Amino acid sequence: MFVDVALPLPLFQTFTYRVDGTPRHPLVAGSRVVVPLRNKRAIGICLGPAEPPPDGVKTKAIVDVPDPEAALGEPLLALGRWISEYYVVPLGMVLRSMLPAALTGAAVPVPAQKTRRCAEIARELPSLLERDQLFARAKKQREVYELLEAIGGRATVEHLVEQLGVTPGVITALAEKGIIRIVNEVVARDPFASRPAGVAPALTPTPAQRQAIDALRAGAPGDVFLLHGITGSGKTLVYIELLRHVVGTLGKSAIVLVPEIALTPQTVDRFRAVFGDRIAVLHSALSDGERLDEWRALQRGEKRIAVGARSAIFAPLSDLGAIVVDEEHESSYKQGESPRYHAREAAIMRAKLEGAVTVLGSATPSLESWVNAEAGKYLLLELPERTAGGRLPTVAVVDLRRGAPPEKHDTAAASFARHPTDTRIADATRSPARAILSDALDGAIRQTLDRHEQTILLLNRRGYASFIICDDCGDVATCPFCSITLTYHRAPERLVCHYCQHQEPVRERCARCHGKTLHQRGLGTQQVERILAERFPEARIARMDVDTTSGKWAHATILDRVGRGEVDILLGTQMIAKGLDFPNVTLVGVVDADVGINLPDFRASERCFQLLSQVAGRAGRGPKGGQVLIQTRLPTHHAVRCAVTHDYHAFVKEELAGRKEPAYPPNVRVTNLIFSGITERATADLADSAVEWFRGVLAEHPVRVSVLGPAPCPVERIKNRWRWHLVLKSAHPNDMTRITRYFAEHFVVPNSAQLRVAIDRDPVALL
C-alpha cells in the first residue's frame, strides 16, 4: 500500500511513501507520519492513499504513525488546501503551521507534564465494624478515609490536608496500610486557571443587541455577518449570547478570534466568566507543552470553545457552529511570514466548509469587509448606540501647527466647550513641553486628576526620542542593518532599531563629521512619561508599550491596576487603544495623531482613523461621560476629521474614492512580491528579471493581471537584506491565483547573494 504525504518543504509537490506491515496506529488522511527524508526523519501529514509508483521508481517506507487519532480532520485538511492554493504556499508548509509546535518536530515529543499527588481509595471498607477496629487509635486516618469516600474516592493530597488540617504523614500511613494509594495525576497546564474568571453580570440585551443576537442565531450555515457596532455598543454580549445558543443549546463548538489576547484580558475574562472551563484560551505566552494540552482538550471535545489570536482559527474542534472575529479590521490577523494567510478570510472559509456562522465585529470595519457587506455578500448588523444610556465622548482637535489660529468650533468642539471644564483649544508652541502637552490637554489632565477620574494618553511611538541628529552635518543615526533611524531609549540608555532590535551605546560624536552637538528629535512614550511625572508629580502613571510588557502577564497586571483605580494616567502605544472598558476613564488624549499618517502605504489613513476611533472609544464608558483631545498638525486630514465627528461612513466614502486612481484594495486585488538579498545590485537585478518574466508570460497568455514596478520597498533594507518589490493588481482573483502560482513554480531564483522571493497576497501593508 502507498500513501501521499505532505512534507514541510518549500516545494509545490507531495510525496509517495510505502506502508510496510500494519502501523502502530490507524493511518488515515490527516494522520501525522514519521518518514525518512534525506538520511533524516521528518514529520509529514498523510493525505490519503496513493497510486503505486511506476515500475523502477523507488519509494521509502514510512517509519511510524505516532498518534492514535488523525492530527487534522477532513475539514482542516480542506482549509489547509485552500490556504495553500490562495496564498500560494506549499501544502506541507501550511499544514505544519496549523499544528501546535510540539507536534511538528522530527523527534516525537514527550512534553514535560506537571503532575500533582492524589489519594485514591484502594480498599473499600463497607463494614463499620472493620473500620472501628482498623482506625481504633487513628481518628485522623478515619476522617481522611471518610472524606475520600464522600467525594467520590479520589482527591488531591493538598485538598485533604487543607480540608481536614491533617499532616501529610496521616495520608502516608493510610497508604502504607494499603487502604488508599497515592498516584501522580497529570495537571492540565492552563495559565488562565490562576486568574479569577469573575462572575458574569446578568445583562439584559438592548433592543439593538437583541436584534443582532436573533439574526445571528437564525443564520444559515456559511453565512457571514458584519457586526458594525460603535465603541461601547456591547458587541461582546452579542458574541456571548450567540455562543450560549451554539454551544449551550445546540451542543456545537465555537472559535473566538481576538487580535492579541494579552491586550484584551477583559474580553477573555467575560467569556471565561460565562463558559468557565469549557474554554481553551490559546495564549501567545503558552509554552509548547501548555499549548499542546489545550489543543488535545479541544480535539477530545473536553473543551468546546477556543479563544485565541490568529492561529486559533486552526483549533481542532469538531462540529463547529460559529466563528467570531472580534476587531476584524486589525492587521495582526494577517500573518507576517509564510504562510501569509489572513485569519479573517480563513475563518470565513472554514465556516463555509463546516457549515458554521461567521461574525466579523468592529467599530471601524476594514474597507474590504464593508464593501462586501454593501454588496450583500455579508449580512450587515448595526449597533449604533452605546449601551445603558452611555454617550460617545466629545472629541476636539488641538492644532499643533506653529501660529495656528484657535480652532473654529465645529459641533463636537462646541459641545466640548460646554463640558464642565474651561479649557480652550490652544496654540501649543510656546515651550518645548507645551509642544508635547498643549494647554488644552494639560488643563484637561489636571481637571481629570482633581475629579479623581482616569486619563488614557496615546502616543504610538515607544522609546524616548525617535531619532538623533547632528546639528553640524544633519546626519541621522541609522541602524547598520536596516534603512531605519535608531530610536533613543533612556532607561536603559541606548540606541535601538525597532525593526531588527539591534542595540548600540549612545554616540557622543556624529559618526559622519565627528561633530559634538547631537540632538534628540521626535517624541516617544518614555519622554512623555517623564514630562507627565514632572507636570503631575502626585499622579500615579503607568506606561504600557513593548518595553514595559515583556513579562508573561505584564499587560494584564498593568490593566488590572487601572481597573482597581490604582493608576491615574495610563500612557501607551496602540496597545492601549483596543478593547479596554474602564468606566472611570473620562479623558483620552492623543499626544500626536500624525504618527504613521504619512507612511508611504495605501492603508496609512485607514490605520490612523481606526486607531483614533478606537482610542477615543475608551473614554466615557461610564455614567460620567468623557472627552477626547487629539493633538495634530493635520487637523483637516480626513482620518482626523472623521474620527472627531465619529463618522465612519464619511471616512469610508472619502477613503474609497482615494483608492480608485490609482486603484488599491478593495477596489482591486493586490499581491506584493518582495525580492531580497544581501547585495543591492543582485536584488534589483532579480526584481528586473521578474518583471521581464511577467511581461513574457502576459504577452502570451490572456491573464487579466497588471504588473507595477520594480521599485525599492519603502523600507529599503531590513536585517542586512536589501528589498525590492513588484505589485500585481487584478480584479480577477482566479487569474491572480494562476499567475502567482505559475511564478512560484517556474521563476528561477539564482543561487547567489542569498536571494529570496516572498509572495504576499492581499497584503496589509506595502512597506
Ligand code: ADP
Ligand atoms: P464594545 O466591545 O462594543 O466596545 P463592550 O462589549 O465592551 O462594547 O461593552 C461595553 C460595556 O457595556 C461593558 O461594560 C458591558 O458590560 C456593558 N454592556 C453591554 N451590554 C449591556 C447591556 N445590555 N446592558 C447594560 N450594560 C451592557
Ligand code: ZN
Ligand atoms: Zn535594524
